[in-house]
Amino acid sequence: MSAPERIPPRSVTTAEVLARGELTVRGQIRDASNAVLHCSVSHDGQEALCVYKPVRGERPLWDFPDGTLAQREVAAYEVSEATGWGLVPPTVLRDGPYGEGMCQLWIEAVPGSELLALVDAEEPEPGWKAIGLAEVDEGRTALLVHADDDRLRRLAVLDAVINNADRKGGHLLPAEGGRLYGIDHGVTFNTENKLRTLLWGWAGEPLTGEAVDVLKSLKETLGPSGALARRLAVLITAAELDATRARVDALLDSGKHPEPSGEWPAIPWPPV
Numbered sequence: 001m002s003a004p005e006r007i008p009p010r011s012v013t014t015a016e017v018l019a020r021g022e023l024t025v026r027g028q029i030r031d032a033s034n035a036v037l038h039c040s041v042s043h044d045g046q047e048a049l050c051v052y053k054p055v056r057g058e059r060p061l062w063d064f065p066d067g068t069l070a071q072r073e074v075a076a077y078e079v080s081e082a083t084g085w086g087l088v089p090p091t092v093l094r095d096g097p098y099g100e101g102m103c104q105l106w107i108e109a110v111p112g113s114e115l116l117a118l119v120d121a122e123e124p125e126p127g128w129k130a131i132g133l134a135e136v137d138e139g140r141t142a143l144l145v146h147a148d149d150d151r152l153r154r155l156a157v158l159d160a161v162i163n164n165a166d167r168k169g170g171h172l173l174p175a176e177g178g179r180l181y182g183i184d185h186g187v188t189f190n191t192e193n194k195l196r197t198l199l200w201g202w203a204g205e206p207l208t209g210e211a212v213d214v215l216k217s218l219k220e221t222l223g224p225s226g227a228l229a230r231r232l233a234v235l236i237t238a239a240e241l242d243a244t245r246a247r248v249d250a251l252l253d254s255g256k257h258p259e260p261s262g263e264w265p266a267i268p269w270p271p272v
Contacts, residue, residue, distance in 0.1 A: 017043040018050060018103045019092040025052070034058050034069065034186070039096075041103065053186075054101035061187070063194070068236075069186030070102035075235040076162050076185035077104075079244075082221055082228045083214045085154045089181050093235075107181050113174035115152065116198065118142040129201020132267060146201055151180035156199040157211045160258050161218065161247055162188040167197035168268050189236045191243040193261050196268050202257040212252065219248050 021043030029036040035057020041050050058069045070093060077091035091104040117128070121143055124130045128145040136142045146152060152172075159167050165187040173181045187194070207215070221228040222245050232241050251258070260266035 013046065014048065014090045014105055015092060017041055017046050017048055018090060018105065019094050021047075023050075023052060023094075023096045023103065025097055035098075037098075038106070039103075049106035051104045051106055051183075052096050052098075052101055053104075054096060054098035056099050057101075058186070063190065063192075064187060070100070071235040072188045073102040073104065073185045075232050076158075076164075076188050078228060078231045078235070079162055079218070080158060082218060083154075083158060084217075085158065085214070087151075087155050087158055087180065087182050088185065089183065104183070107173045107175050107183070109173040110175055115147045115149065115172055115174065116169045117145050119145055131198055131200055144198075146198060148201065149180075152199055153202055153208065154211070155180070155182050156197070156202060156257060157207065157214070157251070158182070159197050159199065160195060160251060161215075161244065163190055163194055163243070163247060164188050165190065165194035165196045166268050167199060168270070169198055189240045189244060191239050194264055195258060195261075196265055198267060200260065200266065203259040205257050207251065207255055207257060212255070215248055215252050219245070219252065222248060 018041055021041035024040045025037050026040060027038045029038055029051075035054055037052045037054070039050050039052045041048055053070055053073070055067050055070050058067060060066050074091050074093045077088040080086065080088035089105040089107050091102060093100065094103050096103065118134060118136060119125070119142060124143065124145045127148050129148050131144040131146055133141045134144045162185065164185065166184065167182070171182055171184045173183060175181055218228070220226060222241075223229060229241065232244070
């Protein structure tokens with residue numbers, strides 16, 4: 001069987017296919033903590049591969065309301081699109097074979113793009129940023145580092161805005177054309193500070209001029225009459241939307257990448 005035609009990410013056609021197309025389950029991704037189904041979707045003569053996460057397959061969490069992870073995934077996509085960076089694959093909320101859920105374009109990761117590494121050194125080499133020490137064997141530690149990469153730096157800003165509580169290495173997908181996507185955004189937009197990520201390499205450093213411009217644009221579109229605010233209002237609560245506005249304001253006020261608060265584990269476990 002030939003592979004389905006790939007639809008370019010972020011096109012209007014992609015969103016239409018994901019939202020309106022016939023969804024066919026091909027299999028299940030077994031190592032996920034929630035129900036994740038690998039599917040194909042077809043509409044108006046076009047077909048794509050996608051991930052479908054039904055709400056009924058979400059595992060209850062103590063710090064997030066039940067049945068809200070799919071909406072948070074879509075909200076993360078909406079914020080990503082508003083930045084203009086296109087860091088999250090096209091994602092929609094729709095009905096499917098197992099009820100309402102999140103449907104996201106499948107991204108095939110390109111091998112050989114090294115973004116994370118463990119090194120036996122006290123300081124990272126040029127082109128890398130230190131995350132922290134990790135235990136690799138009993139009694140032995142190594143320095144965990146990530147690439148000093150503009151794409152990762154943009155993703156670190158996005159994560160700070162959406163309050164991502166689970167940015168692991170396995171959620172980073174280098175794609176064709178030098179693109180980088182982040183996936184798995186179900187635990188985002190909490191009103192409490194829960195930022196937990198591997199992308200701490202720029203912590204405390206000044207934001208880039210590009211990031212400041214993007215945050216200013218987000219501030220405007222998140223205003224009471226802003227287009228992004230209207231889209232998010234049907235996906236997250238009013239309190240969570242207010243908290244998102246406050247995080248954007250805080251980033252602009254400080255002019256810096258956030259630092260670990262010390263009130264919440266800073267690095268997800270396992271890190272990949």
